[in-house]
Amino acid sequence: MTVDCPPDCEFLLEARKHDKAVPVDAAAIPNQDVRVTEELVAENEGLVLHLADALVKAAEASPAVVDYDAREALDAAIRTYRTRESGLYYESLPENPLAAGLARAVLDAAEEFRREETERLGMTRTRDSAVLSVLVFLQHFELDRNNGRRRGRAFLHALRWLYPSGSGGDSEGTSSLVLP
Numbered sequence: 211m212t213v214d215c216p217p218d219c220e221f222l223l224e225a226r227k228h229d230k231a232v233p234v235d236a237a238a239i240p241n242q243d244v245r246v247t248e249e250l251v252a253e254n255e256g257l258v259l260h261l262a263d264a265l266v267k268a269a270e271a272s273p274a275v276v277d278y279d280a281r282e283a284l285d286a287a288i289r290t291y292r293t294r295e296s297g298l299y300y301e302s303l304p305e306n307p308l309a310a311g312l313a314r315a316v317l318d319a320a321e322e323f324r325r326e327e328t329e330r331l332g333m334t335r336t337r338d339s340a341v342l343s344v345l346v347f348l349q350h351f352e353l354d355r356n357n358g359r360r361r362g363r364a365f366l367h368a369l370r371w372l373y374p375s376g377s378g379g380d381s382e383g384t385s386s387l388v389l390p
Contacts (some may be wrong), residue, residue, distance in 0.1 A: 214273065232358035239353065241288060244346040257323055257336060257344050262369045264319030265348070268312050269366050275308050277356045277365040283312030284349040290317060291342040316345070 215221065251258060265283070269275040282304040289302035290313075301317065303310045320341050328334045355365040 229357045229364060232356060234353050239350065240285070241346045241349065244343055246343050246347045246350065250340070250343050251347055254336070254340050254344050257320075257340065258347065260323045261316055261319050261344060261348060264315045265312060266366060266369050268315035269363075272308060272311065275312065275363075275366070276360070277352060277362050278360075279306060279309040280312055280365055281349070281352050281356070282306055282309035283316060284345055284352060286310070286313040287316045287320075288342065288345045288349060291338055291345060294338045295342065 265280060269280065286302045286304045286309065290300070293300045293302070303313050324334045324336050324341075327336055351368075352365045355368045356362060357364040
């Protein structure tokens with residue numbers, strides 16, 4: 211029997227503590243050519259949290275969304291930003307409608323972040339390369355947190371706790387993003 215627990219279900223949270231990590235072959239990790247450092251993530255923490263928030267909100271809007279949909283969405287968003295680096299503006303969306311909705315939400319959130327930054331500062335500091343690196347960071351985080359279950363949402367639930375607003379995180383308004 212399968213039960214869909216809400217992300218804050220005490221039994222689900224306890225079960226997450228006992229999830230076994232799914233080994234990931236280092237050679238199979240995608241986008242290894244994109245450098246993602248602790249400094250880069252720290253410098254772009256606002257963007258990380260904004261994109262994570264958008265991904266979680268889009269996923270919560272459709273109860274059928276699972277981690278593998280998020281994986282497809284992040285892959286499509288990364289392809290979109292890779293083409294931007296070449297000077298083309300071509301949007302890649304997955305055929306899977308759930309993943310396409312997530313990808314659209316993430317791409318829109320990146321543009322919204324840059325637009326708000328421009329309004330606040332009079333210019334945008336966030337380059338396409340930074341957005342690409344943050345997307346790759348989220349992709350690698352998904353690979354790390356995905357428990358390998360077909361209908362698993364371990365990654366999406368982990369994202370809920372990365373940001374202070376929305377349905378997860380702490381109530382003090384400070385970031386709960388922890389870097390090793």
